[in-house]
Every structure is written in structure tokens, then in C-alpha cells.
Amino acid sequence: MKKVYLQDxxxxxxxxxxxxxxxDAVFAGETSIKEHSIHSKxxxxxxxxxxxxxxxxxxxxxxxxxxxxxIEKLAIAALKxxxxxxxxxxxxxxxxxxxxxxxxxLADSDxxxxxxxxxxxxxxxxxxxxxxxxxxxxxxVSGLMALSxxxxxxxxxxxxxxxxxxxxxxxxxxxxxxxxxxxxxxxACRPYDALRKGVSLGEAxxxxxxxxxxxxxxxQIAADSSINDANxxxxxSRTGEGLFLSIQKAMQEADISAxxxxxxxxxxxxxxxxxxxxxIAFNRAGLRNTPLASYKGNYGHTLAASGLLECILMATxxxxxxxxxxxxxxxxxxxxxxxxxxxxxxxxxxxxxxxxSGFGGSNTALLxxxx
Numbered sequence: 001m002k003k004v005y006l007q008d009x010x011x012x013x014x015x016x017x018x019x020x021x022x023x024d025a026v027f028a029g030e031t032s033i034k035e036h037s038i039h040s041k042x043x044x045x046x047x048x049x050x051x052x053x054x055x056x057x058x059x060x061x062x063x064x065x066x067x068x069x070x071i072e073k074l075a076i077a078a079l080k081x082x083x084x085x086x087x088x089x090x091x092x093x094x095x096x097x098x099x100x101x102x103x104x105x106l107a108d109s110d111x112x113x114x115x116x117x118x119x120x121x122x123x124x125x126x127x128x129x130x131x132x133x134x135x136x137x138x139x140x141v142s143g144l145m146a147l148s149x150x151x152x153x154x155x156x157x158x159x160x161x162x163x164x165x166x167x168x169x170x171x172x173x174x175x176x177x178x179x180x181x182x183x184x185x186x187x188a189c190r191p192y193d194a195l196r197k198g199v200s201l202g203e204a205x206x207x208x209x210x211x212x213x214x215x216x217x218x219x220q221i222a223a224d225s226s227i228n229d230a231n232x233x234x235x236x237s238r239t240g241e242g243l244f245l246s247i248q249k250a251m252q253e254a255d256i257s258a259x260x261x262x263x264x265x266x267x268x269x270x271x272x273x274x275x276x277x278x279x280i281a282f283n284r285a286g287l288r289n290t291p292l293a294s295y296k297g298n299y300g301h302t303l304a305a306s307g308l309l310e311c312i313l314m315a316t317x318x319x320x321x322x323x324x325x326x327x328x329x330x331x332x333x334x335x336x337x338x339x340x341x342x343x344x345x346x347x348x349x350x351x352x353x354x355x356x357s358g359f360g361g362s363n364t365a366l367l368x369x370x371x
């Protein structure tokens with residue numbers, strides 16, 4: 001089986017406009033979650049959103065037309081630095097992943113531009129891809145699953161390499177949806193903490209480039225698995241069944257045991273049910289003592305972007321032998337023990353696990369290894 005490696009990446013978030021800037025911000029313990037008003041009828045809430053002036057300046061610097069929607073410009077801006085360095089070839093795959101895409105267009109009765117395949121085609125045409133773009137939208141596992149899917153297509157010989165872009169923005173539609181579940185926190189979210197009150201939403205666009213080429217800086221996408229727990233459209237399995245099985249299958253593919261995993265970046269949304277389910281799943285997988293963090297306290301929940309963004313930061317942790325802490329965590333608030341990091345750590349890391357879970361029972365686990 002071909003080995004596939006993470007070659008290059010770019011993160012656009014309110015904390016920074018490059019992967020390096022984002023890593024430095026998280027290392028410094030920064031958060032972009034602040035109190036904002038998304039809509040007058042929804043009241044104020046704690047979310048992570050871009051500074052519009054900084055974002056407009058970035059779009060101007062990159063020469064991105066104002067004719068495109070904000071979400072399309074975010075995706076293009078995330079991808080452009082990668083494609084400027086490595087142009088797509090005849091057998092290059094583009095994977096476009098988002099949960100809600102340009103849902104804001106519905107307010108303007110612009111139905112056509114709400115379709116995610118239409119958005120993907122615009123992005124593909126902008127960069128001159130020859131192949132048809134692949135669209136993936138599977139709740140909050142979307143970004144991580146897109147990386148998994150692209151890896152498998154390359155291993156099957158269908159494509160030589162792949163570009164993945166994952167993005168979502170904070171909108172009235174999404175905010176009101178989470179409020180209807182009473183899942184929105186009244187403060188910046190605190191994953192895995194005893195005083196957690198729910199999710200903080202965020203927005204970001206993240207892109208990466210993967211191929212079979214190996215170099216000294218490459219990180220191998222060693223294994224992956226996605227298993228649905230089929231429990232409930234908005235609630236995870238109480239025993240973490242889907243996540244546990246996903247982790248187990250990924251470890252089997254990589255042919256490693258639990259004690260060979262050095263670091264976990266969990267989903268960690270700071271909702272009561274998600275964090276509890278994760279703790280149970282990690283314990284079932286033999287990972288109760290493995291250092292664990294969630295980056296939602298830095299970024300909020302960026303939906304489809306979250307899995308890819310957090311995986312890219314995890315890859316940087318591997319390169320730097322650094323374990324980033326879990327922002328907002330103080331006291332463990334799950335029924336089973338998990339080793340949540342309060343402070344950054346310097347330690348050798350060879351293998352790291354990224355997990356994601358989402359509505360509809362979706363779960364994805366992906367292992368990265370130093371090459």
C-alpha cells in the first residue's frame with residue numbers, strides 16, 4: 001500500500017493567516033473567542049469571527065475578486081499559497097468540504113449559490129483543476145474525513161496527489177440551530193472541564209496538500225477510520241461506540257497499540273454529552289493516560305474546518321515535539337479519567353491521534369506519524 005504524506009498546509013483563522021502564526025498563537029494560549037452580536041434577535045454570544053478589515057486586506061493582497069462570496073474568498077485564500085508553490089497536475093484531486101457552505105445566500109433568495117457542488121466548481125475553476133472536484137459534507141467530521149478520503153484515493157491510484165480545503169463561517173442559521181439545542185455557552189467554551197457550559201462557534205478556512213512524495217519534513221497519514229454509531233441525529237452514543245470503533249480500526253491499520261500513541265487532539269466541543277462520550281471512548285481504547293487536548297477553546301467550533309485545522313496543528317506538534325495544552329481546561333468534568341493537558345509540554349512525539357465526531361452519529365479517527 002502506498003504511503004501518503006502531508007506536505008504543505010495553510011490555516012486562515014481569527015488567530016492568524018498562516019499555519020505558523022496559528023501554531024504560535026495556540027502555543028501562547030491565545031483565544032479568538034469574544035462576545036459578539038451575530039443577529040439582534042439572537043442576542044450576544046461568545047464566538048470566534050474574523051476581523052473584517054484584516055480579512056479584506058488579505059483578499060486584496062491575494063488579488064481575489066470582490067465578485068465572489070465571502071465564503072468562496074475564504075476558501076480561495078486558504079488554497080492560494082499552496083497552489084502558488086505547487087500547481088495542480090492532470091491527476092490532482094481537489095476535495096472541497098464544508099457543512100453549510102454559502103448558506104447566507106438563502107437570505108438573498110440566491111438558491112443556486114447555496115449549493116455546495118456549485119461552490120466547489122467555482123473554486124476548482126479558479127485554480128484550473130482538470131479533474132472534477134469532490135464535495136464532502138458530513139457534519140463536523142467533514143474536514144478530517146476529507147483528508148482520510150483523499151489519502152485513500154491516492155492509495156488506490158486514482159490520483160497522484162490531492163488538495164483539501166475545509167471551511168465554514170459563523171452565520172445566523174448555524175447560531176440559531178445550536179441555540180435551539182440549548183448548546184451555546186454563555187462564556188468562552190471550556191472543553192472537558194467540570195464547569196463547561198456548551199459550545200462556542202467559530203469560523204476558519206484550512207487547506208493542505210498531500211502526496212506520496214517523502215521528504216525530511218513530511219508527516220505520514222498513517223491510518224484512518226470512520227464509523228457511524230447510528231444512535232441519534234443530534235446525540236452521540238452514550239458508550240462512545242462509533243468513536244471507539246473508529247480509533248480501534250485506525251490502530252489496526254497502522255499496526256500499533258494504544259501505548260504507542262503519544263498525543264491525542266480530541267473533538268472536545270465542551271458540550272456535556274460530547275466530552276463525556278469521548279472520555280468513555282478513549283478509556284475503552286486504552287488511552288486514558290495519553291496526553292489529550294482540544295483546540296476549541298482557542299478557535300471555537302469551526303465545524304467542517306475544525307477537523308482539518310486541528311489535524312494540521314497536530315502535525316506541527318509532531319514536527320516540533322511539542323504538545324499543545326487544552327485552552328479553558330482547569331478541572332476534569334467527565335465520569336472517566338482522561339489526561340487533559342493544562343500546560344504545553346516538550347516531549348518526543350512519533351504518533352498522534354486526531355478524532356472528530358458530529359451530528360448524525362458520525363465519527364472519524366486519523367493517525368499521523370513522523371516519517
